[in-house]
Amino acid sequence: MAYQKDFIWGCATSSYQIEGGYNADGKGLNIWDVFCKEENRVFEGHTGDVACDHYHKYKEDVKLMADLGLKAYRFSINWARVLPNGYGKVNEAGIKFYSDLIDCLLEYNITPFITLYHWELPYELHKRGGWMNPDIVEWFGDYAALISDRFSDRATNFFTLNEPQCFIGLGYNTGEHAPGLKAPIRDQLIMHQNVLKAHGRAVQKLREYAHNPLQIGIAPTGSMCYPASTSKEDIDAARTALFDIPASINEWTWNVSAWSDPIMLGSFPDQFLKQFEQYLPHYTEADMKLISEPTDIYGQNIYNGKEIRMGKDHTPETVERRPGFPMTSNNWPITPESLYWGPYFLYERYKKPIYITENGIAAPDFISKDGSIHDGGRINFLDQYLSRLEKVSDKADVRGYFQWSLLDNFEWNFGYRDRFGIVYVDFETQERTLKDSALWYKEYISYHS
Numbered sequence: 379m380a381y382q383k384d385f386i387w388g389c390a391t392s393s394y395q396i397e398g399g400y401n402a403d404g405k406g407l408n409i410w411d412v413f414c415k416e417e418n419r420v421f422e423g424h425t426g427d428v429a430c431d432h433y434h435k436y437k438e439d440v441k442l443m444a445d446l447g448l449k450a451y452r453f454s455i456n457w458a459r460v461l462p463n464g465y466g467k468v469n470e471a472g473i474k475f476y477s478d479l480i481d482c483l484l485e486y487n488i489t490p491f492i493t494l495y496h497w498e499l500p501y502e503l504h505k506r507g508g509w510m511n512p513d514i515v516e517w518f519g520d521y522a523a524l525i526s527d528r529f530s531d532r533a534t535n536f537f538t539l540n541e542p543q544c545f546i547g548l549g550y551n552t553g554e555h556a557p558g559l560k561a562p563i564r565d566q567l568i569m570h571q572n573v574l575k576a577h578g579r580a581v582q583k584l585r586e587y588a589h590n591p592l593q594i595g596i597a598p599t600g601s602m603c604y605p606a607s608t609s610k611e612d613i614d615a616a617r618t619a620l621f622d623i624p625a626s627i628n629e630w631t632w633n634v635s636a637w638s639d640p641i642m643l644g645s646f647p648d649q650f651l652k653q654f655e656q657y658l659p660h661y662t663e664a665d666m667k668l669i670s671e672p673t674d675i676y677g678q679n680i681y682n683g684k685e686i687r688m689g690k691d692h693t694p695e696t697v698e699r700r701p702g703f704p705m706t707s708n709n710w711p712i713t714p715e716s717l718y719w720g721p722y723f724l725y726e727r728y729k730k731p732i733y734i735t736e737n738g739i740a741a742p743d744f745i746s747k748d749g750s751i752h753d754g755g756r757i758n759f760l761d762q763y764l765s766r767l768e769k770v771s772d773k774a775d776v777r778g779y780f781q782w783s784l785l786d787n788f789e790w791n792f793g794y795r796d797r798f799g800i801v802y803v804d805f806e807t808q809e810r811t812l813k814d815s816a817l818w819y820k821e822y823i824s825y826h827s
């Protein structure tokens with residue numbers, strides 16, 4: 379039971395959540411810049427205008443990463459910072475920012491893992507229909523080409539999309555996230571198709587413009603499923619439940635397989651095709667080929683999961699959580715087993731090297747009298763989750779782990795309410811303080827390196 383040799387230890391962030399500089403140096407607006415300025419969209423009217431001011435403080439932040447011994451850093455590019463309209467004219471100042479960031483990371487031997495899209499849709503593209511417009515496949519492809527051309531001389535690890543489940547489900551189904559819409563199911567499924575095709579096109583373009591061999595994957599999310607016991611029946615039930623498609627059209631995005639199967643296996647699960655038959659757009663053979671353009675790695679964000687047992691009628695059954703079940707400060711269940719069974723089942727099905735692209739906890743962190751942040755809950759969380767990841771490393775080809783997140787940051791519609799960082803950020807002074815968990819993670823990395 380041990381992690382692989384040269385295991386990649388990192389932290390993850392995303393551009394809108396930390397950068398700020400929302401209108402700096404020729405950057406265009408994205409849907410979050412606009413959404414946050416509307417009334418009653420985000421907790422207490424917070425915005426990411428300044429966020430952690432990482433745009434100006436990136437050197438200090440990379441230095442922190444180096445102090446913690448991080449081997450890798452997963453960050454996203456703010457599409458409208460490099461292409462203010464989403465396509466066409468390049469903003470060289472934006473390119474320079476990411477280029478300098480990459481150089482700075484490399485100076486400290488930290489490997490960049492770049493996410494192309496962590497929900498930063500340029501507002502100009504939104505006005506042209508955004509994910510509804512089939513042109514987005516080429517817009518995203520051209521953006522990928524630009525990023526590959528400019529950065530792949532130094533950065534060779536890429537994730538195309540972060541959590542399509544969320545940016546479609548929360549952005550266009552419930553409307554909790556930007557752009558805050560409630561689209562008809564038929565339209566959501568057109569977006570689903572465009573998202574999948576855009577992923578495939580980006581994979582092609584990243585490769586076409588690459589100056590080095592690349593490792594490319596996607597970073598979806600999902601609630602994992604773990605068996606109530608180690609009996610074969612319960613394990614089978616958990617596996618089935620993990621790849622199950624919710625029947626309700628209001629929840630259709632919350633699944634693994636309608637997103638990852640077409641990309642990784644070149645086909646949709648039958649259950650999905652049956653359940654949504656009347657709403658689905660037509661897929662040609664060429665579409666499926668594009669969507670399943672081969673990738674090298676498989677990313678998965680894993681925060682929690684459900685306990686599953688085989689029911690009496692031989693269908694999976696969710697075990698009710700006992701009273702007092704541990705929960706994070708933003709009310710997510712704490713389920714370390716999800717970091718064992720998630721990679722286990724995902725590797726079984728997709729057979730590609732796995733990276734845990736996000737995992738972490740929101741906790742009620744505050745500064746103690748001694749000036750430190752004693753976030754014992756986060757240490758306990760990481761310790762328990764990672765012990766499961768270490769254990770599954772014998773069974774699944776797990777290559778890396780990115781803790782979410784390096785810094786406390788802008789947590790979407792919850793603004794600055796939820797602190798996910800291992801580094802505490804005072805949003806008034808922009809002062810950074812290592813929490814106890816950062817020191818713990820540093821030791822953990824050094825022990826396992």
Ligand code: FCB
Nearest residue numbers: 392540541544782789798
């Ligand atoms: C994930 C998002 C990430 C962050 C964490 C807490 O769903 O990818 O940006 O908000 O949750």
